[in-house]
Amino acid sequence: MISRNTKLLIGGATFVVLIVLGIAFGGSRDEDSAYSWDAMGRGDIRETISASGEIRAKTQINIGTSVAGEIKAIHVKDGQNVKAGDLLVTIDQERLRQALAQAQAGLDAARQDASRLEAAMRRSVDSFPRYEALRQQGLMSDEDFRQQKLAKESAVLSYNSARAAVAQSEANLKGMQDGLSKATLRAPIAGRVTSLKAEKGETAIPGMSNLPGATLMIISDMSEMQAEIKVNESEVVRTKVGQTAQVTVESLPGKVFQGSVIEVATGTEKVGTDANLYKVKVVLAGQREDLDNLRPGMSARAVILTHEVKGVLRVPLQSVLEREGSLEDAQKQGLLAPASRNIVFVFKNGKAEERLVQIGIANTQFFELKEGLAEGDKVLTGPIRKLKDLKDKATVSLRARSDSELAKTKGAKK
Structure with missing residues (x-):
């Protein structure tokens, strides 16, 4: 049987526990319904992008070739440092030498032909004044004179064509010489071979660098x-x-x-x-x-x-809300459609006051505040869902400690 005094002690203890629990849970509910906040302060802001x-x-240079042919030798290795002018690759030159010999023979033939036609032209040109004198003296018919004139003009034209053929053959020879010289590839700059894509025996292909065989290696200036x-x-x-x-x-x-x-x-x-x-x-x-x-x-x-x-005023990122402006404000600003504006809710006399703010650069925590608030103002920072629905002049309650104070407490525990 439980005594009267024991009952009183049990009842008293139960009452105390209920009071404590009531304070704890009641306080928790009050804290949950309250808004988080922070006081406006000064600090530094670094804006970065990642x-x-x-x-x-x-400098990275793709080494390719302007002449096609089998790769006879590769004179460097991947990762090797080279100087400007160092030998890199040798391409088969036999076909190019044969083409060069043909071009030389063609040039010799064109020059001989031009010499022959030049001699014929000079004879025709030198003889023509005599034919003009014979015609004036009535010793040559008009028809014979026209034939001599046509022969002279034809000789001049043939010689000019021969000269053009010589020039064409010379250009062809120079092209063959250039092709032969490019069959030996040398480093255009000093650097390192950072990618060797060719092998001895493969066919080097002139053309765009994205074609297989077009880029033989890459030299980088490191x-x-x-x-x-x-x-x-x-x-x-x-x-x-x-x-x-x-x-x-x-x-x-x-x-x-x-x-x-x-x-x-x-x-x-x-x-x-x-x-x-x-x-x-x-x-x-x-x-x-x-x-x-x-x-x-x-x-x-x-x-x-x-x-x-x-040392600028800073406002927490989460406290800045975007609101769509009115059509009247847009018309005053000369805009065709309403522009968005940034607002912050400030706690004052138990109510949330909406303030229009101008912000500058930002980091991961703060906006630079250019206008709209003063140092020490208590700005609401959350919960974000409640902030979005909050109205101007609404009655609000704040949590006991600011975000900054909570952050310092968490930092001290760590």
Whole structure:
């Protein structure tokens, strides 16, 4: 049998537990219904863009041939450093030598023919004044004179044709000589053989570089390494030459290369999924031994600093809402359709006041505030679903601690 005093103790303990639970759960419900917030403060903002691409050398030259033929010898290896003028590839020259001999024989024949016709022309031209004198003296008929005149003109025309044939044969010979000289390929620049695509015995094919056999190798100038990245159309407008960048390479984890933007494409290549991406080139700096570890074609990712401001008012990203403007405002601004506007809800006297704001650059946490709020203002930051439906002058309650205070508490626990 439970005594009266025991019953009183059990009842009292139960009452205390219920009170504690009520406070805990009641407080939790109040906290859940309240809005999160943060106080306007000052700080620095760095606006960056990130994009991926690949490592490239300063200059990459596709080595091809302008004459077709069997590859007789390859004088370099993949990865070998070469100097300008070094021998790279020798293509079969026998057919080209035969063609050169034929062109030389054709030129000799054309010159002999031209010499013969020149002599005939000179005789006809030198004799013609005598025929004119005989005709004036009545010692030659008009018909005979016309025949002599036609013979002289024909001789001149034949000689001119022979001279043209000589010029054509000379051009043909020079073309054959040029073709023979190009059967021996030499390095146009100093660099490294970064891709050897040909083998001895294969047929070198002149033509476009995307045809099999057209590109024999690639020589890269490794003195300056670059990252060629592809930037989205919405971000390329913020990318300028001279901006600071940091590049990481998938093959070298933990290594960060400093760089700067040296070129921003003004047009897109319109190829497949890259239709709205623009090429941006970033030149890399660093220790020579680190740069020597880079290879053309390595996957890279770049972060470009597009803008930076210090000591400015900052408003949390999640507190800025977009609202569609009115038609009246659009007409006042000379617009044909309403323009969107940015608003923030500020807590004041227990109510949410809607404020129109002008924002600047942004990072992953804050917008730069240019106009509309003051330092110390309490801005509502969430929950986002409730913020979207919130009306101006609505009564609201705030959570006990600000977002910044909660973040410091979480940081201290870690």
